[in-house]
Amino acid sequence: MRIGVLGTGAMAEALAGSWARAGHELLAGGRSAAKAAELAERVGGRAGSLREAAGFGAVVLLAVPYAALADVLRQAGAGEGVLRGRAVVDCTNALDLATMEPDPDLLAGGPGAARRIAGLAEGARVVKGFNLAPADVWRRSPPGPGEARVAVPLCGDDEAALTAVRTLVRDAGGEPVDVGGLERAGLLEAAAVFAAGVWRQGRQPAEVFGPVASPGASPAAG
């Protein structure tokens, strides 16, 4: 697949690197031409502007801070239809990346990142995903046969976009898990912020849920 990457930070590098290793064609786009060129050099791919990355392929990864979303989408030409028809993978979380504190929008019950993106990028096929596991997970070599894969919950409304993103989850070494339409993306975003709060208390987020008896069984909390 041809994949445009908006952002040149930790998530952009980790995911773009995994997809480049799986044979996908990447264009790294950043507001800094130098950082985009460095990222393209490190992962193997081309570099360009945010707008060039947005218009590059069938899939666009949006890997920027929540607070920068509107600005990045404007620079990418989303208001002029550059993202129309493309699968936009939204891994953003409504957190301040420096403090890991939730953005006030989230606490005030705002629409969440994915639905904001869908509103700002007309015609984009937004898929929420990759927002729970830390970037380092995607830097590792993909697990071999029989080895555990990180589950990647996905929310989206467009089946073609979901199909493409499921492939990219597997190519990155994860296992896609469909958890509903875009109206549920806010739940995934809240889960990430909740997990960050647990982590800040020195605990592992997985400890909070405990084991579920079998894949088909309901969690005790119902």
Ligand SMILES: NC(=O)c1ccc[n+]([C@@H]2O[C@H](COP(=O)([O-])OP(=O)(O)OC[C@H]3O[C@@H](n4cnc5c(N)ncnc54)[C@H](OP(=O)(O)O)[C@@H]3O)[C@@H](O)[C@H]2O)c1
């Ligand atoms: N890191 C993780 O483990 C992780 C895991 C899951 C989800 N996430 C989410 O993924 C997103 C990206 O996280 P990250 O860790 O990759 O962040 P990061 O390393 O800080 O990178 C952020 C990127 O966004 C760019 N950016 C910031 N403001 C911009 C603006 N106004 N216009 C254009 N570009 C702008 C930065 O460009 P400059 O370098 O030019 O500033 C940088 O390329 C966040 O929403 C985060 O919550 C992160």
